[in-house]
Amino acid sequence: MASDRRDIHNSDVPVLCRSCEARHRGMCGVLDPEQLVELARTTHKARHQPGTELIGDSTEIHSYANVMRGVVKLSKVLEDGRQQLVGLQFAPDFLGRLFGQESSVTAEAASSVDLCVVPKSTLEQLVEKNPALEHKLMQQTLRELDEARTWMVTLGRKTALEKVASFLHLIATHTDPEADVVVGGARFELPLSRLDIADFLGLTIETVSRQMTKLRQMGVIQVTNNRTVDVPDLDRLQTLCG
Amino acid sequence: MASDRRDIHNSDVPVLCRSCEARHRGMCGVLDPEQLVELARTTHKARHQPGTELIGDSTEIHSYANVMRGVVKLSKVLEDGRQQLVGLQFAPDFLGRLFGQESSVTAEAASSVDLCVVPKSTLEQLVEKNPALEHKLMQQTLRELDEARTWMVTLGRKTALEKVASFLHLIATHTDPEADVVVGGARFELPLSRLDIADFLGLTIETVSRQMTKLRQMGVIQVTNNRTVDVPDLDRLQTLCG
DNA sequence: CGCACCCTTGAGGGGACTCAAAAGAAGTGG
């Protein structure tokens, strides 16, 4: 492809960026090499363990980030501790509330996560200079809004079984399929614990577990080590999503 | 105010736009008079009765619109007919999925609604020429995303009483308060029927009704004609939102 | 008045929650 050829000859591309997914599919894809160099001067990679809080709700924002690897969960909590996940972000998603003074959600590493961290001011200056960048971020924001609204239907109108099926379907279609996929099926690692899944679905951990058992007994899924899920027939799973 | 004075002298402002809220608080606020004239050449006002479908789910998009008056409800339905409202839009909100080929939601007039309709191509050309316009629309999209996520907590984690209280609080704080507001209280017309409220909250119509009755018995609200709600103490209402 | 529509109220049932305990899985140290 043309862009690949250009990359080969373009030794200006910062080393950090060369193997980064965000440069192709993510926001950095709209930057020219010069802007990429400028951006890379102020960014740094950061690896986080599962459970690490990346951004706190109602805390001031000093930086944005790109998810380079792993899964980040976005959540909100009520005063009495009830928690609800409001989004999941995969590579190469952009992380942070653009133009916001403070975050409206808590961001936490669900798995081991690699981030490319950008200072707030750097990115905002770049956005001002490059309308294409804001356009790219707008596209992601619109996609996130679509996903949030799709999920509202799940939260408000689906049964527990349908919720769990919907979650499995979401993960199956959002994580890169492993090499040994069977046609029409999928095998993947759950990036979330049962508690996280419950918080994502508006259920309790016990109910999630019971529905997983039911799906297992129905032959829709196979589970090994509580985390690896095998879906022989994705269409079958989809019919259970309501 | 300075902007008012400028308006008076600026007879270039199209007649249609002079009394429009969207020109000040909405997206047209970032346009200069020349652009406003250009835009106004292709727009037209449209009044719709309650219940009119403005945009169908999965239908092709030919135009966008600004809500000038009234309330628009956004909804999604499952194949078996279960419905979920995923958003409410008030003046001067922008209506439509920017850059999308087809809508991902159904938009319906909840009350009598006045729209300012803009052809898709006109607006998209204007967005390309004017980064400030995309920025403004980005701001609204980000706000809608925040609202959607806040509502996900309500859908997933709140009890029926908390849901109804949250809905009333939302309406109380999103519709322009009437002249005769008491300090700390509010009085407003519900823009939605009980069925719509139920679809918004992920409840049944009967449950909504029962919780309204309970709130009435608790003295938190007074209801007249099933549509006019009086909240003597908004703080009291808020404590019930969970 | 009579009809239509929307809302409220009541009785009963079921699905998800709560509380409790057992079974696995993962890590620690002898």
Added chain:
DNA sequence: CCACTTCTTTTGAGTCCCCTCAAGGGTGCG
């Protein structure tokens, strides 16, 4: 390698909240 702890997940029993089904008001309009 195995006892031990700890954490996660599963399973079970019982309860409650919300849904379902059904009937009874209100309100507006012809």
